[in-house]
Amino acid sequence: xxxxxxxxxxxxxxxxxxxxxxxxxxxxxxxxxxxxxxxxxxxxxxxxxxxxxxxxxxxxxxxxxxxxxxxxxxxxxxxxxxxxxxxxxxxxxxxxxxxxxxxxxxxxxxxxxxxxxxxxxxxxxxxxxxxxxxxxxxxxxxxxxxxxxxxxxxxxxxxxxxxxxxxxxxxxxxxxxxxxxxxxxxxxxxxxxxxxxxxxxxxxxxxxxxxxxxxxxxxxxxxxxxxxxxxxxxxxxxxxxxxxxxxxxxxxxxxxxxxxxxxxxxxxxxxxxxxxxxxxxxxxxxxxxxxxxxx
Amino acid sequence: xxxxxxxxxxxxxxxxxxxxxxxxxxxxxxxxxxxxxxxxxxxxxxxxxxxxxxxxxxxxxxxxxxxxxxxxxxxxxxxxxxxxxxxxxxxxxxxxxxxxxxxxxxxxxxxxxxxxxxxxxxxxxxxxxxxxxxxxxxxxxxxxxxxxxxxxxxxxxxxxxxxxxxxxxxxxxxxxxxx
Numbered sequence: 001x002x003x004x005x006x007x008x009x010x011x012x013x014x015x016x017x018x019x020x021x022x023x024x025x026x027x028x029x030x031x032x033x034x035x036x037x038x039x040x041x042x043x044x045x046x047x048x049x050x051x052x053x054x055x056x057x058x059x060x061x062x063x064x065x066x067x068x069x070x071x072x073x074x075x076x077x078x079x080x081x082x083x084x085x086x087x088x089x090x091x092x093x094x095x096x097x098x099x100x101x102x103x104x105x106x107x108x109x110x111x112x113x114x115x116x117x118x119x120x121x122x123x124x125x126x127x128x129x130x131x132x133x134x135x136x137x138x139x140x141x142x143x144x145x146x147x148x149x150x151x152x153x154x155x156x157x158x159x160x161x162x163x164x165x166x167x168x169x170x171x172x173x174x175x176x177x178x179x180x181x182x183x184x185x186x187x188x189x190x191x192x193x194x195x196x197x198x199x200x201x202x203x204x205x206x207x208x209x210x211x212x213x214x215x216x217x218x219x220x221x222x223x224x225x226x227x228x229x230x231x232x233x234x235x236x237x238x239x240x241x242x243x244x245x246x247x248x249x250x251x252x253x254x255x256x257x258x259x260x261x262x263x264x265x266x267x268x269x270x271x272x273x274x275x276x277x278x279x280x281x282x283x284x285x286x287x288x289x290x291x292x293x294x295x
Numbered sequence: 296x297x298x299x300x301x302x303x304x305x306x307x308x309x310x311x312x313x314x315x316x317x318x319x320x321x322x323x324x325x326x327x328x329x330x331x332x333x334x335x336x337x338x339x340x341x342x343x344x345x346x347x348x349x350x351x352x353x354x355x356x357x358x359x360x361x362x363x364x365x366x367x368x369x370x371x372x373x374x375x376x377x378x379x380x381x382x383x384x385x386x387x388x389x390x391x392x393x394x395x396x397x398x399x400x401x402x403x404x405x406x407x408x409x410x411x412x413x414x415x416x417x418x419x420x421x422x423x424x425x426x427x428x429x430x431x432x433x434x435x436x437x438x439x440x441x442x443x444x445x446x447x448x449x450x451x452x453x454x455x456x457x458x459x460x461x462x463x464x465x466x467x468x469x470x471x472x473x474x
Contacts, residue, residue: 004312007330007376034372038353040331050330052377080366104442106420107354109366110373192355192441 005047011055013140013169019051021142021165029053029167031076032110035119039158053167060114060169063087069175075114075168083108092173094181094202098129101185104192114168117153120160123194127154128218129183131226132200136172141165147172154223179204179212180283184275188262195219196263197271201279203234210234215276220257220268227251230276241286248277314379318342319388330376335359337375338385346386346415350444357443360416361385367423386415389422398422398460405456409447417443421457430461 007030010016020027026048030036039045053060053076060076063085071091073082082088083099102108102125116126117137130137130150137148139162148161155161162168181202187193198218203210213234218224230251233239239247252273257265281287313326316337323342333352338344338361347370348358354372361370362384370385390396395403398421408414417440424431424439431439436457445453 005330007374030374030377033374033377034354034369037331037333037372037374041333041352047331050374050377054377054380103354104357105439106357106360106367106369106442107372110363110368 005049007050007052009052009055013056013059013167016051016053016056016167017140017142017165019049020167022049023164024048025164027051027164029118031112031115032078033115034107034111035115035121061112065091066172071173073113073171073173075117075170076112079108079111079113079116080105082113091176092133094132094183094200095129095173097181098125098183098185098198098200101125101183113171117171118160118162118168120154120156120158122154122157122222122224123196123219125183125185125195125198125218127224128198128200128216130171131216131224132181132202132214133173133176134214136174137162137168138170138172139163139166139168141167145169151226156222176202177204177212178206180285182279182282184279186271186275196260197268197275198224199272199275199279201276201283203283209236209238211236215251215280217272217276220255220272229254230280234280239284241281244280244284244286245277248280249273251276312376314376316342316375316378316383317381318344318383319385320382325375328375330374332375333371334361334363334373334375334378334383335370338370338383344385344387348412348415350412355442355444356413356416357420357440358413358416360419360443362419362423367420384419386419389418396422397463398425398456401456401460401463402453405452405459407449407452407456409445409449413443413445413447417445417453421460424457425461425464430465431457433458 008019010019028047028050030050031053057076061074063077064072065087066072071087079099079102083096088096116124135150137150137153139146139148153161179202184199185195186197188196196219200216202214204212213231215227215230216224230247233247252269255269257268259265312328312330316323316325325337325341335347335349338347339349347361350356350358352371354369359370360367363381398418402408420440420443428435436454
């Protein structure tokens with residue numbers, strides 16, 4: 001049994017930041033609690049103090065369009081809030097699609113965006129999506145505020161770039177323009193399992209040519225990854241299905257993967273080649289590719 | 296709240312924390328508790344409410360489903376001490392003692408109950424669904440109960456029971472609307 005600890009319930013962000021600034025990594029913020037409470041249950045994490053953010057929700061859960069046409073997502077918006085928000089449906093369909101298959105509605109009702117970043121588990125669905133959207137995460141501490149690009153956020157198992165004294169306040173998504181995007185979640189065992197692979201792919205087009213491409217993979221290694229070679233192969237081009245197949249095959253072959261209990265490295269590489277091809281065919285409006293190649 | 300940079304505590308866990316929860320409309324005191332206990336544990340082991348079931352303990356199976364401030368959650372993944380001020384509704388609070396809700400009765404009538412372990416969680420989930428979507432299509436029903444795992448694989452009759460309740464409620468509403 002874990003030892004006793006205290007729960008503090010700050011009434012303002014400043015008060016929360018002061019509580020987090022004790023130089024003690026076992027002083028942690030808790031919001032939905034769906035991640036942290038399990039780590040405590042398993043004995044992986046024994047807090048000295050939990051800083052409950054429950055009184056801060058009213059000021060940190062807004063979802064709104066920013067003056068530049070981007071979207072600002074409050075860190076304490078629940079995943080269900082985001083899934084149900086018209087702004088997300090309209091401007092960030094990729095995020096909405098990914099949330100629809102994230103765990104179950106019971107989890108999405110409790111889990112919040114900030115926690116879905118700070119938890120830092122490599123098999124989450126949100127990280128590759130945030131990478132593909134060029135998300136910028138705003139954090140604050142008593143030392144000041146800073147912005148961490150989603151791409152620099154995830155550092156390994158339960159490890160993120162958020163320092164012990166920092167709190168995630170919001171996520172900013174820059175304007176995406178006219179684009180097509182998809183999230184493919186591949187599970188190794190049951191349909192509602194954690195992903196063994198998550199693919200977030202997005203292309204913005206300008207006059208028939210691809211002006212911007214983003215492709216990010218989650219759940220393969222200890223952190224999500226962008227695929228810059230795939231992105232540059234797509235950018236400025238107008239590929240057909242044969243080229244897409246080659247791009248996906250080359251990308252899969254270049255990945256540095258390792259064997260895992262549910263999937264060998266070779267199997268993971270095969271799955272990436274198949275599903276990356278299908279994801280790209282889908283967003284390039286070349287069919288979904290499911291008639292070709294193995295399921 | 297205590298100061299934790301004092302001398303090391305060699306007497307074991309500090310179990311002296313007390314707080315109050317609102318369960319099914321009643322204030323309930325939780326005394327001498329470890330603050331890391333889940334809402335599920337407190338409901339079952341401290342407050343005498345064993346209707347919410349404990350199976351996976353990690354948010355996968357839905358057996359512990361409860362309503363918290365009007366939202367369906369897994370009570371195994373919520374810290375009880377962080378649910379202070381929340382309006383918690385459990386399966387025990389759905390109908391007065393000795394009576395059944397229409398959803399519970401429909402489950403019985405449809406033969407949807409096999410071993411029964413998953414049923415309280417399913418009942419709470421189905422009430423939540425029908426409150427939000429009185430006439431759900433099959434996909435909505437499946438989405439709502441995904442995350443309520445039945446290992447007797449009795450989903451067919453469960454789906455039937457949900458449609459039966461939705462139809463009965465719609466018929467009752469139509470009756471009421473008649474001049």
